Each structure stands twice: as structure tokens, then as C-alpha cells.
Amino acid sequence: MRTSLIEIEQIENWLLEQGDIQxxxxxxxxxxxxxxxxxxxxxxxxxxxxxQCYGRDKLLQEIKAVEKQLFHxxxxxxxxxxxxxxxxx
Amino acid sequence: xxxxxxxxxxxxxEIIAAWYIDTFPLFAAFVQRKGGDLEEAKEVFQEAIxxxxxxxxxxxFCPEKTDKAYLLGTAxxxxxxxxxxxxLFEGLSQIDIAEEKxxxxxxxxxxxxxxxxxxxxxxxxQAFYYxxxxxxxxxxxxxxxSERSATVQKYKCLEKVRDEVKRKSLSYxxxxx
Numbered sequence: 001m002r003t004s005l006i007e008i009e010q011i012e013n014w015l016l017e018q019g020d021i022q023x024x025x026x027x028x029x030x031x032x033x034x035x036x037x038x039x040x041x042x043x044x045x046x047x048x049x050x051x052q053c054y055g056r057d058k059l060l061q062e063i064k065a066v067e068k069q070l071f072h073x074x075x076x077x078x079x080x081x082x083x084x085x086x087x088x089x
Numbered sequence: 090x091x092x093x094x095x096x097x098x099x100x101x102x103e104i105i106a107a108w109y110i111d112t113f114p115l116f117a118a119f120v121q122r123k124g125g126d127l128e129e130a131k132e133v134f135q136e137a138i139x140x141x142x143x144x145x146x147x148x149x150f151c152p153e154k155t156d157k158a159y160l161l162g163t164a165x166x167x168x169x170x171x172x173x174x175x176x177l178f179e180g181l182s183q184i185d186i187a188e189e190k191x192x193x194x195x196x197x198x199x200x201x202x203x204x205x206x207x208x209x210x211x212x213x214x215q216a217f218y219y220x221x222x223x224x225x226x227x228x229x230x231x232x233x234x235s236e237r238s239a240t241v242q243k244y245k246c247l248e249k250v251r252d253e254v255k256r257k258s259l260s261y262x263x264x265x266x
Contacts (some may be wrong), residue, residue: 005248067109067135070106086114
């Protein structure tokens with residue numbers, strides 16, 4: 001892997017508290033000494049949060065698609081009837 | 090069997106459909122008794138699925154009781170919170186309540202941008218960091234010959250996304266008061 005990718009992996013291990021503890025301590029020391037690296041840590045952390053949001057949005061779209069199928073497809077007639085009987089329509 | 094194990098046998102959509110068929114009617118009956126309607130039941134149940142799914146994947150949680158019992162419990166819990174908020178904000182418009190749940194404007198803009206320009210990378214990253222696929226599953230889903238290739242590509246994607254997030258965030262901030 002090229003150097004920048006190795007650095008990404010090291011930042012990840014530090015942020016997520018995984019991998020070899022000695023390596024993480026070395027990474028931590030580097031972060032303390034380098035404002036450039038500190039900045040990379042900041043943006044990488046933000047990126048993980050965005051990936052979580054993206055994953056959650058994707059899941060929600062999938063849930064809505066499943067729900068649409070269940071409530072509108074002829075294949076799920078008995079399910080639909082059961083729900084209709086609960087809300088009486 | 091954890092949900093991650095199940096996903097290797099069935100698709101995620103199939104699992105979600107099974108949860109709906111097993112659990113939604115019971116939850117719907119509960120909501121109806123509490124004076125709610127079908128649309129409210131659907132909305133809260135969707136949230137409950139997200140919460141339950143994230144609990145299963147984040148911790149590799151294997152429920153002692155069935156999915157049905159846990160999901161129903163989660164949904165009822167969400168209903169109580171929804172219902173309390175609805176009563177508290179009675180009189181305010183739905184928009185006011187919805188705004189509480191929305192992502193900030195910069196996050197929304199970034200997500201929109203990343204969906205347009207980096208969908209392939211985002212799909213891969215969310216498969217690893219959100220769905221919690223392991224490298225073997227990741228390599229298989231995205232067609233990589235080895236876990237090593239998938240790992241390198243994952244980090245390349247993360248680097249690309251990180252750089253884009255920095256670049257776009259700095260330009261968006263100029264336009265936020």
C-alpha cells in the first residue's frame with residue numbers, strides 16, 4: 001500500500017481503538033506533534049460519521065421499499081387484510 | 090444466528106420483510122389501541138427497524154429472545170417517545186417537529202454531493218463500516234479477487250471521501266451564517 005493509505009489505516013486504528021497498542025501510541029505521538037496530521041484525523045472522523053448517515057439513509061430507503069411491496073403487492077394480500085382489519089378500513 | 094450471519098444466507102430485504110410480517114401486525118394493533126393511525130405506526134416501525142438493525146450490527150448482538158420480541162419492544166418504546174413528543178408539541182406544525190430530526194444543512198449538502206459523485210465508494214464504505222461486512226464478504230460483494238485488493242480499495246475510497254469532505258465542507262461554510 002502507498003504511504004498515504006498506510007497513514008489512513010494508522011489513523012483509523014487510533015480513532016477506532018483497534019490494532020496493536022504500541023502502534024497506536026506511536027500514532028498518537030505523531031498526531032500531537034503534527035497539525036497537518038491532526039487535521040487529517042478530524043476530517044477522517046467526520047467522514048466516518050457521514051458514512052454512517054449514508055448507510056442509515058440506504059437502510060431506510062430499503063425499509064420503505066420493502067414496506068411498499070408488502071402493502072401494495074398482491075403477493076401479500078393476507079398481510080394487507082390483517083392490517084386493514086386492525087385499522088378498520 | 091446474528092443478523093450478519095443471516096445476511097449471508099438471505100438478503101437484507103428478505104430479513105426486513107420477515108420482521109414486518111412477524112411483528113408489524115402486533116405493533117399496529119398496539120398503536121391502534123393507543124389512538125394512533127396506520128401512517129404513524131409505519132413511521133415509528135421504520136425507525137424501530139433502523140434502531141434494532143444498528144444494535145445487531147454494532148455489537149454483533151445475538152438476542153436471547155426472538156427478533157420479534159426485541160423489535161416489538163423497541164417499536165413500543167419509540168411509540169411512547171413519539172407520542173409524548175406529539176402531545177408536547179400539540180399545536181405546532183409537523184414541520185417544527187420534523188426539523189428536530191433532520192441532519193444539519195452542511196451534512197445534508199455533503200451527503201447529497203457524495204451520493205452524486207462518489208456513490209460507488211460510499212456504497213463500499215457503508216458496507217464495511219455500517220453493515221459491518223468482513224473483508225471476505227466485502228471482496229465478494231464488490232467483485233475483488235482477494236481481501237487484500239478489497240482492503241486497499243476501501244482505504245483508497247476513504248482517502249477520496251476524506252479529501253472531498255474537507256474540500257466541500259470548507260466551501261459550504263463560507264455560505265452559512
